[in-house]
Amino acid sequence: MKYLVVSDNHGDREILVDILNHRRNEVDYFFHCGDSELPSNDELFQTYNVVTGNCDFDPGFKSYLVVKTPQDIIYMTHGHLSNVRFGLTQVSLEAKEKQADICLFGHTHQIGCEAVKGCLYLNPGSISQPRGPIQIQSYAIIESTTDSWEIQYYDRTHIAVSELNFRFKK
Template sequence: MKYLVVSDNHGDRDILVDLADTYRGKVDRMFHCGDSELEPTDVLWQDFIVVKGNCDYDPEFPNQIVEQTEIDRIFMTHGHLANVRFGLTTLAMQAAEESANIALFGHTHEIGCEVRANILYLNPGSISQPRGPIQLKSYAMIESTADHYYVQYFGRDHQPFKELSFTFSK
């Protein structure tokens, strides 16, 4: 299974259109971890599974979702309600409560991925406003197999950041 994960475009609709046009039919799911600043009625949400960020004010956006695929159970939230700026403890409890093996989040605008207690935690960074030590406008691709997660980060030009490629055992 291939999953595209993006977050924190903060009103930059064009990059989401580009991602949808580039990957439609080439990935199994496209996830948006919040702070789109778009309307919940936007036609883009036909392509993306989306949650509400702290800068998305319409109550129609869900705060979190659980998406079941053929091989994964994915928990996604923006992260502000899970206090991800202070660590993954609350997010880990939420993901475990949902029996998820993948937890997706944004909010910090910082690239990050790791596996803890058999759960892959992934923040795609921000596609428009990166923060932290890795100042790259980014999104992530997860390829999930029976035995591994392969994570690759990409730039807005859809070229991989070669140094941001990770393999984790399931």
């Protein structure tokens, strides 16, 4: 299974359209980790699974989602309600409670990817406003197999960032 994960576009609708058009035929699921600043009834969210962020004020968004695919159980939240700026403790407890093996979040605008005790934690960074040491407007694609996760980060022009490729055993 292939999952595309994007977050924190902050009103830039066109980049979400561009990503969808560019990756539609190669990805099984699209995830948006919040701070879209778009209305919850935007037609994009018929394809993207989306949660609310701290800059989303439409009450139609949910604070978290659990998506069961044929391969994985995915827990997604923006992260502001899980205090992700201070570490993964709270969000990891939430993911564990939902029996997730993948946990997706945004909020910090910083790329992050690690596997801990059988769960993959991934922040795609921000597609519009990156922060921290990696100043790349980014999204990620996770390829999930029965025994591993392979993660590749891409820039806004859909070019793979070679040094941002990770593989974890399940």
